[in-house]
Amino acid sequence: MMENLKEIIEALIFISVEPLTLEKMKDVLTEVPEPDIEQAVGELVSHYESANSAIRIIHSAGGYVFSTKPAYDPYVRHLLQIERKKKLSSQALETLSAVAYHQPVTLAEISAIRSVDSTYALHTLLENKLIKIVGRKEAPGRPLIYRTTEKFLAYFGLNSIEDLPSEEELKKLMQEENA
């Protein structure tokens, strides 16, 4: 393995504001075999996790990006003059979950799942770029079809759609609540 491979990757991730994908790393490190890159990334991630450092590397939206650790949240907020991070309203979150689990999906379908007209919530999500329009459905009225975005994944710290809470996790939670 290249001697300073880890450091090179560290530099690449450091300058990337958006999550840096393995593909992009490979573009730079054409000579290096893929498993070596993956291993170096893995070592780098665990190095930051265990090191006495305020930052870590998170795997999010298909790439790697530096972030602060939770303990430093109050200080960062103070610096940025942000009282608290915006959270989704429960209405928006419910609509977003419906899109995430049923995508590609139309407004009418979401409204049916929730039994609530979701026009407004969908609009808010669209504006916040958590969902996007991907086309029209071949159905009466040719309604728009929606999907979640990369920003959605990053927002919840998910790596891909497969990372959404699984059927088993949901069932488990439902049982706990029904008990």
Add this chain to the structure above:
Amino acid sequence: MISTEFEQAEAQDGYQVKLQVFEGPLDLLLFLIKKKKIDIHDIPIAVITGEYLEYLGRKEHINLDREAEFLLMAALLIYIKSQMLLPREQPLEPDVDQRQELVDHLEDYQKLKAACSLLREKEDEMSQIWKRTALAAPLPEGDLDLIEVSLFDLAESFFTLMKRKQNESRRIIKGKEISMAEKMNEIVAKLKERGFLDFLEYLDAQETLEEALIAFFCLLELIKARLVVAIQEQLFHTIKVWLRKDAPAPAKVDS
């Protein structure tokens, strides 16, 4: 409940009045089922309908726009009960349960609620960590390579967009009326919140052609009044609109 800006934005629009804490009829129904410790697979329709109607009855004013969904559910419950009671010429097959569709729907919704609470946990976790994107890019100092765009650049971008929009051929039955003053306030508020707007994206997000036109005129007006500045960072790049730091106090604009 934590009041957030998302919610505040909703409240401002005025019509997003929720029936207390329930997101919708399914949410209320689940709450009642849980409260009465009812098995979701064997719902006593009469009991639950009674509870449900009693809850609706407690509301003095029913806002039909918002609460039609709650009434629809009440109607569905009563319909199910009537189907179970009425004698039929040909008896139903014994294993057909009138309630099945509702139960399926409720279970799907329950699953959605579970997903929501798990996603909410993730949101909480993520809200405590910060990435470098959190530092919103401030209005660049000095001129550097920034090109303050001319009216023609703006117009050209706008017409490209309009052409794209034309092909969508949407039909608007009844447009809402938007005044320029309203739109300008919206733009300024957005700029204050986000720092800058992507010119094309913003216009593209407008619902109708009419609204996009108004937004475009508002932007021109704001640029003329030297409240905002339109900048293209590089040739062929997107045009960004920034609030001027030295902006004079916003003047009242005639609508």
